[in-house]
Every structure is written in structure tokens, then in C-alpha cells.
Amino acid sequence: MTSTTPTLVAAAAALNASKIYGKDDSEVRALDDVTVDFTEGQFTAIMGPSGSGKSTLMHCLAGLDTLSSGKVFVDGTDLSGLNDRELTVLRREQVGFIFQAYNLIPTLTALENITLPLDLGGVEVDQTWLNEVVSAVKLESRLTHRPSELSGGQQQRVAVARALASRPKIIFADEPTGNLDSRSGAEILSFMRHAVSDLGQTIVMVTHDPVAAAYADRVVFLADGKVVDEITSPTSEQVLDRMKKLGS
Amino acid sequence: MTSPVIRLTLRGVLARKFRILLTVFAIVSGVAFVSGAFMLTDSVKTAINSLFQELRGDIALEVRTPIAFGDEARAKRDPVPDALASGIKAVAGVSSVELNITRESTIVKPDGKPLKTSGPAFGISWVGQNGLDGRTILAGREARGPNEVAIDKASAKRAGYVMGDTVTVVGPTGKGEFKLVGLTGTGKTSGGGGASVCAFDPVTADSFLGAKGLADSIYIGLEKGASRSTVQKDIAKVLTSKYEVIPGEQSAKETAGAINDIIDIFGKLLLGFAAISLFVSAFLIFNTFAIIISQRLRELALLRAIGASSLQIRLMILGEALIIGIVATGFGILGGVGVSKGITALFNATGAAFPSATITISTRTIIASLLVGIGVTVTAAMVPALRTSNIPPVAAMRPEMGFTAMQRGKRLVAGAATLLAGIALLCIGLFVQPGGAIGILGASGLGAILLFLGVASLSTSFAAPVSAVISRILPFPIWPMTRSVAGRLASRNAQRTPRRTATTASALMIGLALVSTVAVIAASVQKSFKDRLQGSVTADYYVTSDGFQGLPPAFAEKLAALPELGKVSPFRASTAQINGESKQIGAVNVDMGDIVNVKLTSGSFASLAKGQILVHRDPARDLSLTVGSSVTITWQNGTTSKLIVGGIYSDSSIAGNWLVSLNVLAQASTAPPVDFFIGAKIAPGINIDVARAAVDKVAEEFPSAQVQDQAEFQKSREDQLNQLLIIVYCLLVFAIGIAVLGIANTMALSVYERTREFGLLRAVGMSKRHLKRSVRWEAIIVSVFGATLGVTVGVPLGVAVSIALPKSFVNGIQIPITTIVFVLLASIVVGIIAAIGPARRAAKLDVLEAISAI
Numbered sequence A: 001m002t003s004t005t006p007t008l009v010a011a012a013a014a015l016n017a018s019k020i021y022g023k024d025d026s027e028v029r030a031l032d033d034v035t036v037d038f039t040e041g042q043f044t045a046i047m048g049p050s051g052s053g054k055s056t057l058m059h060c061l062a063g064l065d066t067l068s069s070g071k072v073f074v075d076g077t078d079l080s081g082l083n084d085r086e087l088t089v090l091r092r093e094q095v096g097f098i099f100q101a102y103n104l105i106p107t108l109t110a111l112e113n114i115t116l117p118l119d120l121g122g123v124e125v126d127q128t129w130l131n132e133v134v135s136a137v138k139l140e141s142r143l144t145h146r147p148s149e150l151s152g153g154q155q156q157r158v159a160v161a162r163a164l165a166s167r168p169k170i171i172f173a174d175e176p177t178g179n180l181d182s183r184s185g186a187e188i189l190s191f192m193r194h195a196v197s198d199l200g201q202t203i204v205m206v207t208h209d210p211v212a213a214a215y216a217d218r219v220v221f222l223a224d225g226k227v228v229d230e231i232t233s234p235t236s237e238q239v240l241d242r243m244k245k246l247g248s
Numbered sequence B: 001m002t003s004p005v006i007r008l009t010l011r012g013v014l015a016r017k018f019r020i021l022l023t024v025f026a027i028v029s030g031v032a033f034v035s036g037a038f039m040l041t042d043s044v045k046t047a048i049n050s051l052f053q054e055l056r057g058d059i060a061l062e063v064r065t066p067i068a069f070g071d072e073a074r075a076k077r078d079p080v081p082d083a084l085a086s087g088i089k090a091v092a093g094v095s096s097v098e099l100n101i102t103r104e105s106t107i108v109k110p111d112g113k114p115l116k117t118s119g120p121a122f123g124i125s126w127v128g129q130n131g132l133d134g135r136t137i138l139a140g141r142e143a144r145g146p147n148e149v150a151i152d153k154a155s156a157k158r159a160g161y162v163m164g165d166t167v168t169v170v171g172p173t174g175k176g177e178f179k180l181v182g183l184t185g186t187g188k189t190s191g192g193g194g195a196s197v198c199a200f201d202p203v204t205a206d207s208f209l210g211a212k213g214l215a216d217s218i219y220i221g222l223e224k225g226a227s228r229s230t231v232q233k234d235i236a237k238v239l240t241s242k243y244e245v246i247p248g249e250q251s252a253k254e255t256a257g258a259i260n261d262i263i264d265i266f267g268k269l270l271l272g273f274a275a276i277s278l279f280v281s282a283f284l285i286f287n288t289f290a291i292i293i294s295q296r297l298r299e300l301a302l303l304r305a306i307g308a309s310s311l312q313i314r315l316m317i318l319g320e321a322l323i324i325g326i327v328a329t330g331f332g333i334l335g336g337v338g339v340s341k342g343i344t345a346l347f348n349a350t351g352a353a354f355p356s357a358t359i360t361i362s363t364r365t366i367i368a369s370l371l372v373g374i375g376v377t378v379t380a381a382m383v384p385a386l387r388t389s390n391i392p393p394v395a396a397m398r399p400e401m402g403f404t405a406m407q408r409g410k411r412l413v414a415g416a417a418t419l420l421a422g423i424a425l426l427c428i429g430l431f432v433q434p435g436g437a438i439g440i441l442g443a444s445g446l447g448a449i450l451l452f453l454g455v456a457s458l459s460t461s462f463a464a465p466v467s468a469v470i471s472r473i474l475p476f477p478i479w480p481m482t483r484s485v486a487g488r489l490a491s492r493n494a495q496r497t498p499r500r501t502a503t504t505a506s507a508l509m510i511g512l513a514l515v516s517t518v519a520v521i522a523a524s525v526q527k528s529f530k531d532r533l534q535g536s537v538t539a540d541y542y543v544t545s546d547g548f549q550g551l552p553p554a555f556a557e558k559l560a561a562l563p564e565l566g567k568v569s570p571f572r573a574s575t576a577q578i579n580g581e582s583k584q585i586g587a588v589n590v591d592m593g594d595i596v597n598v599k600l601t602s603g604s605f606a607s608l609a610k611g612q613i614l615v616h617r618d619p620a621r622d623l624s625l626t627v628g629s630s631v632t633i634t635w636q637n638g639t640t641s642k643l644i645v646g647g648i649y650s651d652s653s654i655a656g657n658w659l660v661s662l663n664v665l666a667q668a669s670t671a672p673p674v675d676f677f678i679g680a681k682i683a684p685g686i687n688i689d690v691a692r693a694a695v696d697k698v699a700e701e702f703p704s705a706q707v708q709d710q711a712e713f714q715k716s717r718e719d720q721l722n723q724l725l726i727i728v729y730c731l732l733v734f735a736i737g738i739a740v741l742g743i744a745n746t747m748a749l750s751v752y753e754r755t756r757e758f759g760l761l762r763a764v765g766m767s768k769r770h771l772k773r774s775v776r777w778e779a780i781i782v783s784v785f786g787a788t789l790g791v792t793v794g795v796p797l798g799v800a801v802s803i804a805l806p807k808s809f810v811n812g813i814q815i816p817i818t819t820i821v822f823v824l825l826a827s828i829v830v831g832i833i834a835a836i837g838p839a840r841r842a843a844k845l846d847v848l849e850a851i852s853a854i
Ligand SMILES: Nc1ncnc2c1ncn2[C@@H]1O[C@H](COP(=O)(O)OP(=O)(O)OP(=O)(O)O)[C@@H](O)[C@H]1O
Pocket: A021, A022, A028, A029, A030, A048, A049, A050, A051, A052, A053, A054, A055, A056, A057
């Protein structure tokens, strides 16, 4: 735990965040007093054993779920003070999402899926930016296809493009390559890396894969709902090593 | 840039078009009945109005006797003396005057049988080639002298008569034979709107039709250029205030209006039926949307996660409902054309002559259909749509989280409150009866709706335990279903989603609740009716008419003259006002006491002969009348009679509420009398067959007469009631049909939703046959559940309504056990039918594809 950066200037941050499921005997502390922040323009990986609270942390940071106690901030805004409408706007404008699967609305084409957050907000699509994003994920020839006509890797690329299209403050990705073969996974990861390094995007990604984590600038380790360790500029060997130590 | 909400909505509908199809059908049928009702009334009314306008021809003015109150068209007016005609003719501006004599006359076919008509059978007076009215001679010439007749071309063709034939006609005075000299028509058409017409010259009409120097009214034609209003005033001057002069088209309008009223009743019946089917459809739509939304939970949550507001999601769902509503309404209006054509054809086939008409689709029809179709769809989708705001965005990743659904406790309270409010309203409507018919129908109708909603909402709470019980006790086919894997799975599924089980069942619940309500009422009415008839039918013979206008009085006179018969009495009826309210007064002779047992509780039948009146105990109680008190009757022609109550009786099933002697009626009104039925007893010592032969011989002269003995009469009365009930049942069966669709739809949706689960089952070795069986079992559980609920709600409802009905209508409750058991058993069949499609679909699933489905 080296970070002492004031949480308010980070792209996103959690302050003494706790999330408790159930009551009394069946109580589960999915997050236990977590304090962590994610610097702008950085690619952060979150790792940890299954059930350690990675997804929970992400959902809370993104305003998808609420904490039991503590605070989360996105771009300096305390999410606990927001109502449903404000959270909706925040998700639409400040946050991007990439899930492990089922990222896309099955009835819309790839292009429509990509521009959906913009369309929902009634925001004019920035055509140059869109073209750049689309060509970066190599989807030019697939834009009119429905999700059911795309491969898993292509679907994930659409999801990444969607997350980028609205130029959010921060993108959360929960095991974005979990369902993919290593080659498609590598494509996605290098594209996310490119988005951070060259386009200045902030990305937080949950992963179980040390190779994937090596694409990040920083790796945060969770165990039993607590932040237990972190590495900056990791290599896959380092990550693997640390994971072994954590006993996962 | 199209709005993403609109785009998502359109795509959503397209992606689910087959799943939505069944739902649409329910709405389509509801809208079809609404629009059909309007189209039917509109187009038939237009046709009838124009028919009667045409029949009016050149009649500029008409002289008739006025009535004091009541329905102008149906009133039995006092006639007008022929002698008035000459005075009217002398008025300046009058070009021609004709006597209108219209009486029932039946054409007898060459084979001796009466010519059946779908409208009335008239004998009329006819002057010259083409008279003032719209009827024309199409071939030959008008009848002249006592041995000639002209009949309408359509009837001549149907009876098989050609010019020069001898035609037998039965009129009010009996049978006559005439030479056919002309064929008539209306304008250029050969028919008379389903009526048959025999036209005689005025002198023959007067004698043969029994007019005796009196006409129904006098038609007046004007000279060119004469002012109608001036002539009208001048004629009024030569007449006394006993007569009125009206514009020629007025009575056409009145008659058309009276027929339109009957058509309106059909229209209302259809609308009532539409209401039932729309109510059931509303449940279906609600159900379909609820399921579709839970299937799309993940998709909706994803939309929320990437920034769609809950308003946008709600708009999207309501937009889908709007599209479905519009499409369904479109088809519904088309269906309405079919409905109105079908009903016209149906009624024409059974004898009611609706003129053939082109279907009129008025703006009102379209607006009403749109309001109903779209309104019902969107309203029903409203609750599921609002519920989407409970979808947590996290559900995009954790679909198992689902809705934060309404808590069980809360739902129980809401359901119970709705139920109690419904019961309270129903009781108020049925027993307190506020504000007349509208109040009663409004309160109890709304009460019933709340009752159904309450039960539907409560049933969610006990769907699981009841499903468990049902699956344990259904010994089908041979051993309990829970003994097989398929049965257990079905039972679990029904219990796992109690909300869906309950909503699916509720559509059937409503259908069957209505059926069992009606079944109880019908059984009670039938029983009461039968019990009463049992005691009151005491004559040996009854003669009724299968025509439109009853029997001519000559018939009763001829029967009374038969030595084989003892007591004979006709039953005549007239409208009169008592205490300001319109009543039907029956007129009989003293012999009626032995023919219909009205169960006198005080006084005597003999008092009728003294010009006194007999009163049923209900109105007697209401007006506090006892034997000896007097009552004032205002007849329709304005005369009043002050009559002494001579007796109180307790059975109004045949004779109605008020009885006077034929003499009293004859003194009050000179309108041509018509008998509704005639009762006769055999003279003492006469063999029954001999008597019957004598009666039948008289009846031969009156082709529209039907002679019935006691048992036949009783049966025909019961049959009339049964026929009415059958119509009601047919309509309800249709509502159940919609409910079946509902179950099929939900099962199909649920199979779709469980694709992955079924795939897994198949992968681990469940056979197609077992899978199908499992789906079937579940449908059976759901429909038995719905049927049980329906009967549980419907039977008490039926009992309550039966108690609320007037005592003279229902005086004992009868619960039709067989019908109810049949309904419950039939629900199993309903389940099996509803499961056919979904089960097949489940079995057809490709195992691999199914497992990889979402
Ligand atoms: N809705 C819930 N109700 C109860 N417990 C929950 C719920 N959601 C998560 N948990 C618990 O919270 C803990 C953290 O879960 P979380 O999904 O964040 O883990 P994770 O680190 O993402 O695991 P994985 O790597 O398997 O995805 C787990 O112990 C889980 O059982």
C-alpha cells in the first residue's frame, strides 16, 4: 500500500469502502474497509482469488451497486450523494463498461451498440473519433452485423469500442478476456493498452490471468475483501510470483 | 438520428414477433367485437332507415290517432274511421288520400303450408297502379274486386306462384282464395325487407282484413307546389283533437327507430362480450409483458448499466405495447367486418331480416377501436413497465439477482384489500342497488373486476402450495405425477415461479369464474322457472303463434265455438300507465282461471267479469293494493279507467302482473286486438284425441298457429329460456378460448426462457418424450389451479347474483354440480391442449445450441 495520492484528484477512488451481504450468521464481507484510488491515464489490473471481492469493488466504483459503508468517488464526485437519475447520467457519460460476456443488446447491430450510450444521452456522435475507435478494433467490415453473427472476440471488441466511444473518464472491465482464446484475448488487451498509452484513457480491469495483468501499469491484489498488495509496471512473472505468495 | 428508444422498441417487437403473436390475437378478438358491434349497428341502421324511407314513397302527410305516452312505433293505436278521408280530400292542396290498412296475412303455399317469412306477413289495402307509398307494381296490375290479390314478387317466387294462379291467404277473418293478378315490389327491388305482402283493393281489404270501416291511418299526397305545413294546418282544422297530422317520414323514422333499438341490443350484447374478452386479454398482455421483461432482465440491466435512464426503459416497454396495440387494433377492425357480416348472416339465417347492407366503418368505430385496443394493451403493460425501474443495473452481470420484487406481506395486504373492496362493491351493487340499472351494473361490474384482480394478486401467494397439492393428487395417467421425474420437474417449475403460475392461471380463472357464475344463475333460473310452470300450466291445449304479430281474435272465437272444448280464453296484452309507470296489462276472460293457475291468494277470478283487476302480489305490495282498493289505469290512447282490485295472485310466470277482462280492454281501446296465446280445456267427457283433432282442424286455417298440449307448451317455454342461455354460454366459451391461448402463450414463453435448462436436461439424458410430458404436466397444473380458483370465485358469485335477482325470477338456488365437475375436468384438457405447441418446441430444441444459450 504505497499510494498516498489524495483520492479526490484520481479518476476513481474508494475510501473505507465496505460491502456486506446477508445478516448475522450468514454475513459475507465482500469488501472490508477498502481504500484505493485509480490515477487518470493509468491502466490498472485488479487480481485476487475467486470471491475476494473484485467484481463487487468494480460494481460499487461504477455506481452499479451501493456500499454498506464508506465512499466511492468518480472524477471527484461522491457517488453516495447521487440519486438514480444522476447515477444514470454518470454511467452514461463518465463510465464505460466491458463485461465478461453478454455485453451487447442482441437486437441492435454492432454500430448501434457502439453508439448506444451516446444515443441514449442524445449526444451527437463524433464521427472522427468513432472512425478511429472502430478502425482501432478492426470492426469496419462488421458494423452492420447483429451480435449473434459475431464471434466472441468480435463481440468483446464491439464492447470495448462502445466503452471508448463516449470518451468516459474511466472504463471498468470485468474479466473482459475471460471467455476468449489467448489470441483474441491478446488483441483486446493490446487495444486497451493502446487506448491508455496513446488516447489517454483510464482503465480498471479485473483479471485472473497474469499475462493479462502484465499489460497494466499497476496491479492491485485483493483477498477476503481487503487490498493486500500492489505492483507497478508488472511483468507476468512478477504477478505470478505474487499470486503464489498470496496462496491463490 | 432516430431516438435510440424508438429503435430499441421497434427491434424489440420484431425480435419477439412470434411470442407476441398470441397476445395480439387476444386483443384482436376483443377489438373485433367492439368494432363489429359498432359496424353492425351502423350499417344495419343505415339500411333500415333507407328501406323505411323508401317505403314512405310520396306520402307527404299522415293522419292517425295520438298516444298519451310510450313508444310511438310499438304503440297499438286506435284506428281512424274511413269516413274522415272525404273531409281531408276536400282540403286545398291535397291531391290524393289513401287508407292504410295493414294486418297480418299469411300466404299459403300450393302445398298447403304457410310461407315462412323472415319479417312480418302483411295484408294491405292498395289503390291504383302505384299508390302513395313506396310499393310499386312490377308486373301485372293492382287487385280489383273481392277475388283478386297482388303479392310481392319475392314471396311469389319463393311460394312458387305465377300470375293467374289461385293464391290462398289467411287473414284476420280466416282463409280466402284469390286470383294472382300482380306482383309488387319496393321501388325497383322485388323484396319488402323480409316481409311478405298481399295487396287487396280497399273494399276487399276492409272486409277480409277485418278492418270494419276503420283504417290504421290515412296517407295524404300533395298537389305540386302546395305547401306542406299549410296543408298540415288546414287538415288539422277539419279534424278533431282525437287525431294528429304528421309529416309522412315521421312514422317511418319511428318504425326504423324501433327496429334500431333491437339492433342496439345486439350491439350492447356484443360490447358486453367484448368487455369480457378484453378483460381476459388484459391479463394475457400483462402476463406476456411480465415474462418478456424478466427474460430480458439481463438486456434491460445492461441498458441501465451503460446509461439508459429508467424512464427510457419504461418508454421502450410502453412503446412496444403501443405498437402491439396499433397492429392488433388494425387487425381487430378487419375482424370486426367479419364479425358484423357473420352476425348479420347468422340472424338472417334464423329469420330476423336484417337488410343486406354494405359495412359502414365510421370514424367513431375507428376511434373507439383504437381507444380500446391501444388503451387496454398499454394499460396492461403499464405495471410490468413500471416494475422495470426496480431492475438493478448489477443484474447485467448477476442475472440471478432479478427484481427487487414486491414483498410477500405487502402483496398479501394489497390483494386482500382489493378483494374486500371488490366484494363490498359487489354487495352494494347487488343488494343495496343504488341509482337504478346503471348503478347496479356499474357497482357490481366494478366490484367483480376488483374481485378478480384481488384473487389474481392473492393467488400468487398460494400458487406454490396449491400447485404442490394439485401435483400430488392428480392421479394422471394412472399414478401420481410426482412419481415420475417429468412430473416432479413440472411441479417444481410451477412452484418455483408462483407469480407466473398465478398470472397464467388468472386468465383461465376469470373465464371459468364467469362460466360458473352464469351456470349457477342459469340453473337457478331454470329450476325456478320450471317449478313455477309446473304449477301454473293447467290448460289442456295452448295455441301460440310462430309469426310476428300473434293470433287473430277469430281463432279464439272459433275455438270457443267447438263443442269438443270446454273453457277457452285468449291472452291479450296492452300497454298502460299505472302510477306514472308503463306496464303491460293482460286481458283474459273469466275462464282463464282454469287455464293458467296464477295462484290467487285473495279475491276471485270471477271478479274479472265485474270489470275488476287482478294484481300480482309484488306490485300490489309496492303500491299497497289490497282487494277492494282501486287503481287508475291510463291507456295508451289517453283514456283512463278506475278499476277495483278483485284479487291478488302470486304467480306471474305466464300471465304477468296485471289482469283485466277482455271487455275492459275493448272498452278502453279500439286498436285491432291480437292474441299472444290461447288456452283451452277439453269439454267434460270428450276423448283427448277427438278434441285434439277438432283443435287441429281449426288451426289449419291459421298457418302461423302452433297447437301444443300441456307438456309441449311447458317444454317450448323452457326451450326458449334454454336457447337464451346457450347464446350466453357460447360467448363465455370464447372467453375461455382466449384463456387457453393465454396458457399456451405463457408455456411457450417459459419454454423459451428455460431453453438452457431443457438443454441441460436433455444433455444428461432426459428423453424428448419425458421433456414433453414435463411441459404438459406443468400446463395441467396451471390450468387446474386456474379452474379451481375460477370455480371457487364463480359459484359464490353466482349464488349472490341469484339471491339478488327478483323473487319472481329466481326463488331457489340450484348449484349445477355436474356442470362444475365437468368444467374442472375440462380444465385438464385445456392444459393438455395449451401444452401441445410449447411441448413440441421444447422437444425440438437442439441440445448443443440449448446449452450454449443465455
Ligand atoms: N448478491 C450477493 N449475495 C451474497 N453474497 C454475495 C453476493 N454477491 C457477491 N457475494 C459474495 O461476495 C464475495 C465477493 O464476491 P465477488 O463477486 O466480488 O468476487 P470476485 O472476486 O469477483 O470473484 P470471481 O473471481 O469468482 O469473480 C463472495 O464471497 C460472494 O459470495
